[in-house]
Amino acid sequence: MVSESSPLLSRAALPSFLWRSGALLVTTGMIAGAFGAHALQRRPGITADNLHAWRTAADYAVANGLGLLLVSMHPRFSTHRFAGYAILGGSVVFSSSIMALVLWKKMKFLGPITPLGGMIMIAGYAALIF
DSSP states (O other): OOOTTOTTSOGGGSHHHHHHHHHHHHHHHHHHHHHHHHTGGGSTTOOHHHHHHHHHHHHHHHHHHHHHHHHHHOTTGGGOSSHHHHHHHHHHHHHHHHHHHHHOTTOGGGTTHHHHHHHHHHHHHHHTTO
């Protein structure tokens, strides 16, 4: 770990960045959840499985956003050089790839990317152990 005054710590790793990122993920997840519950189901070709996948993506965005809010408040982990970035990046990759697959079925190449986002999220949380 490094202190906030350390020159090794980039401005983006400050607790305020994690806080804002967490708030943005929660907001995005809530908007996506509302869109999925109301507008998405009226689109042609959207199945129950699509709605379930969309809900999963929205739920993970909210959960990881809340996780980042908590991490940003922790005196030790708010300046961790890996965890916050991994949680944020993994969540964005995971949730957005699922949403893109639901909206644009021709983007099948995103299918293998989704688990990579999940692994990055897990690595971010696992990094908080040490």
